[in-house]
Amino acid sequence: MMQGTPPTTDPKLTTRQxxxxxxxxxxxxxxxxxxxxAFGMALRGWNQGWSIGVYQFVKSPNWRTGEKAAFAALDxxxxxxxxxxxxxxxAMGAGWTWLRATQDVDQTELARQGWxxxxxxLAEQTHTLYVLDEFSYxxxxxxxxxxxxxxxxxxxxxxxxxxxxxxRMPQQVIDAxxxxxxxxxxxxxxxxxxxxxxGIEW
Amino acid sequence: MMQGTPPTTDPKLTTRQxxxxxxxxxxxxxxxxxxxxAFGMALRGWNQGWSIGVYQFVKSPNWRTGEKAAFAALDxxxxxxxxxxxxxxxAMGAGWTWLRATQDVDQTELARQGWxxxxxxLAEQTHTLYVLDEFSYxxxxxxxxxxxxxxxxxxxxxxxxxxxxxxRMPQQVIDAxxxxxxxxxxxxxxxxxxxxxxGIEW
Numbered sequence: 001m002m003q004g005t006p007p008t009t010d011p012k013l014t015t016r017q018x019x020x021x022x023x024x025x026x027x028x029x030x031x032x033x034x035x036x037x038a039f040g041m042a043l044r045g046w047n048q049g050w051s052i053g054v055y056q057f058v059k060s061p062n063w064r065t066g067e068k069a070a071f072a073a074l075d076x077x078x079x080x081x082x083x084x085x086x087x088x089x090x091a092m093g094a095g096w097t098w099l100r101a102t103q104d105v106d107q108t109e110l111a112r113q114g115w116x117x118x119x120x121x122l123a124e125q126t127h128t129l130y131v132l133d134e135f136s137y138x139x140x141x142x143x144x145x146x147x148x149x150x151x152x153x154x155x156x157x158x159x160x161x162x163x164x165x166x167x168r169m170p171q172q173v174i175d176a177x178x179x180x181x182x183x184x185x186x187x188x189x190x191x192x193x194x195x196x197x198x199g200i201e202w
Numbered sequence: 203m204m205q206g207t208p209p210t211t212d213p214k215l216t217t218r219q220x221x222x223x224x225x226x227x228x229x230x231x232x233x234x235x236x237x238x239x240a241f242g243m244a245l246r247g248w249n250q251g252w253s254i255g256v257y258q259f260v261k262s263p264n265w266r267t268g269e270k271a272a273f274a275a276l277d278x279x280x281x282x283x284x285x286x287x288x289x290x291x292x293a294m295g296a297g298w299t300w301l302r303a304t305q306d307v308d309q310t311e312l313a314r315q316g317w318x319x320x321x322x323x324l325a326e327q328t329h330t331l332y333v334l335d336e337f338s339y340x341x342x343x344x345x346x347x348x349x350x351x352x353x354x355x356x357x358x359x360x361x362x363x364x365x366x367x368x369x370r371m372p373q374q375v376i377d378a379x380x381x382x383x384x385x386x387x388x389x390x391x392x393x394x395x396x397x398x399x400x401g402i403e404w
Binding site (some may be wrong): 044161 | 223227234235236238239240241242245246268272273275278285330331376379380382383385388389391396397399401
């Protein structure tokens with residue numbers, strides 16, 4: 001920490017309160033591991049008994065099939081034994097899971113409907129951890145207003161953590177975030193013509 | 203890919219074979235997400251039905267408690283329903299799980315015993331994915347010979363993927379790896395005096 005930089009944490013808060021500060025977390029960069037790290041963090045949250053909401057802002061319905069299946073299994077463990085927490089998974093790829101007919105809805109509109117749902121859940125404090133996967137894609141495309149997103153997050157009640165992933169996260173989001181990690185590719189097998197593998201790439 | 207760089211992949215292999223090449227994967231750097239991304243990848247492997255072996259080369263028995271509990275639950279799901287794959291978790295912190303008495307064994311010796319076990323499992327093709335968490339710590343401290351480790355990995359039979367995590371991974375390992383990602387901290391709440399939180403930091 002630079003000398004002279006005042007801590008942003010209110011010194012009057014107790015340690016217990018300091019341990020319950022809501023976090024805005026960003027995993028960005030061109031390397032692998034942005035989403036996998038977000039899902040790894042969700043594993044920890046699950047074990048804390050947190051309610052977890054995943055919003056997958058990607059088109060392909062085949063992405064994250066492994067993570068989705070594993071979290072569905074963990075959600076089922078929670079239902080049956082009480083261990084861990086519930087997990088709710090929403091994917092834009094095949095239309096959000098709460099929408100009936102999405103054939104006539106374009107991508108921009110789908111992204112907006114996803115965000116409206118997140119806003120509603122934040123207001124109702126539905127989850128303790130929100131994973132907004134590939135959310136930078138939505139922001140970078142201008143489908144949502146970054147200022148409105150950050151304003152909503154700044155005003156979210158209680159202790160609700162939000163993890164956003166994706167390349168080229170807008171600088172405003174990085175400035176507003178509490179924890180930002182950049183994943184950089186040093187070497188990738190595709191560079192030398194290798195093919196993707198189940199279990200590794202998806 | 204640079205022009206003129208020949209692909210290292212054997213052109214005579216079929217697509218199916220190319221999709222089954224064993225990978226050596228490294229997550230390094232000073233940022234967060236190295237281990238969480240490795241465990242996120244293990245989620246995908248679990249969903250593929252892979253046998254997963256986790257070797258936790260850290261001292262603190264409290265680390266990764268969330269991931270450990272979640273994977274124990276997934277292992278149980280596999281036993282009860284056949285979904286996913288089995289997960290075996292070994293932690294050096296409280297002594298490796300297969301050792302009875304470890305009070306008299308020092309850290310260096312524990313690390314070596316962990317590696318001997320991995321060598322044995324690689325020879326027997328016990329797992330499809332090995333997560334060697336904080337393995338760079340062991341290598342950087344000189345507790346294991348890097349050349350011997352890389353030689354063993356180069357000669358491992360079948361399709362066994364190995365993910366190593368940790369700061370300051372030796373350059374030889376990076377050179378030998380197929381996929382290397384560096385996690386860099388752009389911003390961290392501890393910088394401004396915030397405290398760690400259950401579910402976020404562990």
